[in-house]
Every structure is written in C-alpha cells, then in structure tokens.
Amino acid sequence: MNGVFVDVDTGIDDAMALIYLLASADAEVVGIASTGGNIHVEQVCANNLGLLELCRAPTLPVSKGADEPLCGRWPHHSKFHGPNGLGYAELPRTDRRLTGYDATAAWIAAAHAHPGDLVGLVTGPLTNLALALRAEPALPTLLRRLVIMGGAFGDTNPMAEWNIRVDPEAAHEVFAGWAGRQQLPIVCGLDLTRRVAMTPEILARLAAEASASGPSPLIPMIEDAMRFYFESHQDRGHGYVAYMHDPLAAAVALDPRLVSTRAATVDIELADTPTRGTTIADWSGGRKANALIGVDVDPAAFFDRFIERVGPFARRLGRHS
Numbered sequence: 001m002n003g004v005f006v007d008v009d010t011g012i013d014d015a016m017a018l019i020y021l022l023a024s025a026d027a028e029v030v031g032i033a034s035t036g037g038n039i040h041v042e043q044v045c046a047n048n049l050g051l052l053e054l055c056r057a058p059t060l061p062v063s064k065g066a067d068e069p070l071c072g073r074w075p076h077h078s079k080f081h082g083p084n085g086l087g088y089a090e091l092p093r094t095d096r097r098l099t100g101y102d103a104t105a106a107w108i109a110a111a112h113a114h115p116g117d118l119v120g121l122v123t124g125p126l127t128n129l130a131l132a133l134r135a136e137p138a139l140p141t142l143l144r145r146l147v148i149m150g151g152a153f154g155d156t157n158p159m160a161e162w163n164i165r166v167d168p169e170a171a172h173e174v175f176a177g178w179a180g181r182q183q184l185p186i187v188c189g190l191d192l193t194r195r196v197a198m199t200p201e202i203l204a205r206l207a208a209e210a211s212a213s214g215p216s217p218l219i220p221m222i223e224d225a226m227r228f229y230f231e232s233h234q235d236r237g238h239g240y241v242a243y244m245h246d247p248l249a250a251a252v253a254l255d256p257r258l259v260s261t262r263a264a265t266v267d268i269e270l271a272d273t274p275t276r277g278t279t280i281a282d283w284s285g286g287r288k289a290n291a292l293i294g295v296d297v298d299p300a301a302f303f304d305r306f307i308e309r310v311g312p313f314a315r316r317l318g319r320h321s
Contacts, residue, residue, distance in 0.1 A: 002119050002254050003030045005110040007065070007103065009037030009124030009163075010047040011081030012229045013243070015089075017123055017250035018048070019218070020306060022055045023313030027254055030118070031110045032062045033103035036074060037124040037166060039085040041067035044124075045098055047084070050091030054221060056317060059096070065103025066127040069167035080232045087228025089221045107132035111142040120146040121253040123246035125163050130170035133177045140178050145256070146185040148174075149249035151266065151279035153293055154191040161190050164268060165277030172268040180288035184263065186256055189279065192294040193245035198226060200240065202303050209311030216318035218310075244302070251302060252294065258302060261292035 004027050008014040021027045034044040041064055048062045068074065081087060099106065107129060111118055120143050122129055133139050140146075150163040150171065164171045178185050203226055210216045229242040252258050265282040269275050281293055 001028055002026055003028050003114045003117055004119045004121055004253060005031045005033070005107065007033040007035060007107070007120070007122040007124060007128050008044065008048065008246075009035050009039070010044045010051070011038035011085045012087055012225045013246040014038070014123050015047065015051055015086055015225060016222070016244065017121075017246035018051055019055060019222070019310055019313075020247050020250045021254075022057055023309040024254055029057075029060055030114065031106050032060060033065050033106050033128045034062060035065040035103065035124045035128050036067040037163065038081050041065060043085055047086060047091065049094050049096040049098070053092050053094035053096060054218065061099045061106060062096070063099045063101060063103045063106035066125075066131065069125065069127055070130060070169040070173075074166050080229075082228050087225040087232075089224040089228075091221070103128040104131040104135055107139070108136045111136070111139055115142050116144055118143050119253050121250060122147070123149045123163075123249055125167040126150070126170040126174045127167045130167075130173040133173060137177070140181045140183070143183070145183060145253065146178065147188065147249050147253040148185050149188045149193065149245050151187055151189040152191055153189045153279060153281045159190075160269075160275065160277035161279070164279055168268045168270050168277040171279075172270060175266050175268065175290045179265070179290035184289055184292045186252055186259070186261060186294060187266070187291045188245070188249045188252060188259070188294045190245070192259065192297055193248050194243050195297055196244045196248045196299045196302050197241040198244050198303075200230070202307075206307050206311055209307050210314035211318070213315055214318050216314040218314040218317050244306075247306060248297065248302060251305060258297060259294040260296035262295050263289040264291055264293050265289055266291045266293070
C-alpha cells in the first residue's frame with residue numbers, strides 16, 4: 001500500500017490523476033494540497049472537495065496552498081481547462097471543508113506521520129513543496145519517493161512547461177533540495193507525457209467498462225471534462241486527443257516501473273528572458289544528479305491500467321448511487 005500526498009492545481013488532467021489514485025487499491029491518499037496555477041487556488045480547493053464528493057471518498061484532508069509564486073505573480077491562468085478548471089464538467093455540491101492549516105503544514109505533517117513511507121506527487125507548480133522544504137529541510141529524507149509532473153527535456157525546440165514556467169524559483173529550490181539524495185525525484189516531462197494521449201476511442205473503452213452493470217455518475221463528469229480537453233488540444237494544433245500528463249505521473253507514483261528513467265542534473269532558467277522556466281538537463285554525470293527523468297513509456301500499458309482501475313471504480317459508484 002502506498003500512502004500518497006498529492007499537490008495539485010486541479011484542472012482536467014489533475015482530476016483524472018486524483019480519480020486514478022482513488023480507484024487504486026494500492027494507494028491511500030493521505031492528503032491533498034491545493035495550489036494556484038491552472039486556475040485560482042479557491043477554485044482548485046472547490047474542485048478537490050467536489051471531486052472527493054463525487055467519488056464518495058472517505059473524509060480526506062484538503063489544504064489550501066499558494067496562490068502566487070515565490071517571486072511576483074502568476075503570468076496568467078491557463079485557458080486550457082476552462083474557467084472552472086474542469087472543462088464542461090460540473091461537480092456535486094458538498095459539505096466537505098478545508099483543513100484549518102495550509103499546504104506547507106500539510107506536507108510537513110504528512111511526511112512526519114509517515115516517515116520513510118510517504119509518496120509525494122506534484123502535478124501543479126512546485127510552490128507549496130518549496131515552502132515546505134524551506135520550513136523542513138529534512139523533507140527529502142522523510143519521503144520514500146517524489147514524483148513531479150513538470151519540465152520538458154527534448155533535444156529540439158526547448159520550451160518552458162507550464163508548472164515550471166509559472167514558478168521557476170520554486171522548481172529551482174526543490175531540485176536543489178534533492179540534489180545528491182539517495183532517492184531522486186522522478187520527473188515526468190512533456191516529451192514523456194505527450195506520448196500518452198487519450199483518444200475518443202480509449203474514452204469509449206473506459207465508458208463501456210464502467211457502465212457494464214448500469215450508468216455511473218463518474219463517467220458523465222469524465223466525458224464532459226475530456227470533451228473540453230479534446231477541443232482545447234485541437235485548438236492548439238495537437239489533434240482531437242488529450243495528453244494525460246498528470247495521470248501518468250500518478251501511475252508512476254504508485255509504480256515507477258511504468259517508465260524508464262535516466263539520472264540527470266536539472267537546471268532551471270531563472271533569468272527574466274523569453275526562456276524563463278525552461279529546464280536544462282545535464283546528462284554527463286559530472287555533477288550531483290537531482291532527478292530521474294522519465295525517457296520512455298508504453299502508452300498502451302498505461303491506458304490498460306487506467307481502464308482496469310477507473311472502470312470498476314466507476315461501476316461501483318454506479319451501484320451505490
């Protein structure tokens with residue numbers, strides 16, 4: 001069983017990652033930290049609470065975190081997820097409430113409550129984790145594993161990935177904090193996650209698996225969110241697909257064998273230039289490594305696992321609705 005602490009800026013693929021974790025018998029979500037990024041942090045908190053309600057999850061601590069980067073302000077909020085972060089999907093009303101402590105305290109409390117056992121997963125900007133690392137420098141030794149969705153490490157057309165670009169200083173502090181550690185963070189960058197593309201056909205497979213014994217309340221929400229995400233990707237020239245950035249990172253958090261990795265030293269461009277937030281990987285081995293960068297994945301194996309877990313989970317929710 002993997003105790004997982006999740007730090008999210010819940011847009012569409014973050015929501016799919018949370019659903020994957022809640023559907024996984026080998027995962028116990030012990031806490032959720034909310035950060036601004038895709039949308040403002042208040043909406044992220046509402047999305048997290050509503051998603052837990054939809055999934056009939058047990059009471060889980062959801063904490064509000066940063067709504068601005070370590071330096072300055074968010075450049076703008078992403079339009080790729082819609083004004084409320086979940087595309088066309090709507091979540092049920094809920095009486096669930098946030099914790100009385102912030103995301104920084106939540107990270108530290110979870111790590112101390114599960115020393116050496118906790119898996120950390122960050123699918124949004126690294127602001128909350130950087131603040132937690134400032135307050136508790138031993139965090140890298142307390143976590144069993146850290147998985148980050150962020151960066152881009154292709155050899156051509158270097159670009160700044162959203163999670164790193166909106167708070168490069170936080171990313172710099174996190175990578176520096178893990179440099180030379182025994183357990184390096186596993187980093188799922190765009191060149192890896194863009195190989196894992198949801199299609200309408202794969203979504204139909206999921207719906208069929210979920211609805212085998214009747215309708216499920218979860219599938220309409222997924223379909224409404226994914227339809228917006230398909231359209232968003234098409235508008236950006238990627239075709240009518242949707243990259244599953246965050247669900248892949250969630251799957252890797254539970255089973256790192258899903259991806260092949262290479263150790264590297266990651267540097268973050270901090271200068272106020274058009275390349276601010278780009279990630280540069282030094283593969284030479286001449287410096288202390290601070291990351292295991294995902295370099296290969298079997299997309300079919302990932303989607304098989306996603307459907308094997310989320311399909312029956314959605315079916316169970318349908319039986320109890």
